[in-house]
Amino acid sequence: MTVWAAVVSVALCLVFALVVELSQLWVARHRAAVAADLAALAAAERAWEGPGRSCRLADRVARRNDARLTTCVVRGMVADLTTTVRAGPRTVRVRSRAGPPEAAVPAPPPEPPPGQR
Secondary structure, eight states, rough: HHHHHHHHHHHHHHHHHHHHHHHHHHHHHHHHHHHHHHHHHHHTTTTGGHHHHHHHOOOOOOOHHHHEEEEEETTTTTEEEEEEEEETTTTEEEEEEEEOOOOOOOOOOOOOOOOOO
16 A cells, blocks of 8 residues: 555656646746737837837847847838747747738738639
């Protein structure tokens, strides 16, 4: 009976450790996503000031959200960036893009129906 109790205790500890690890990653992923989205919006809002100033603003916004801005590219009025957040020994990376709706990539033309090609 004692051996079974030890095996069950170890199994429960392993399950608990896995749940804690997954929870940390889940929270870090959401923190990184929030930071990336807000930083991209801030950079796109100030894109007219130039990429340097826009990316510096995005970096400040990311840092205030406990994230690190790893890439920042501003082309025209569109900001494309990546933020990272540490979760224990792991790093979570999230990419975000923001800009005016007119800057969205156009959808490809629809395929003609079969037989009309």
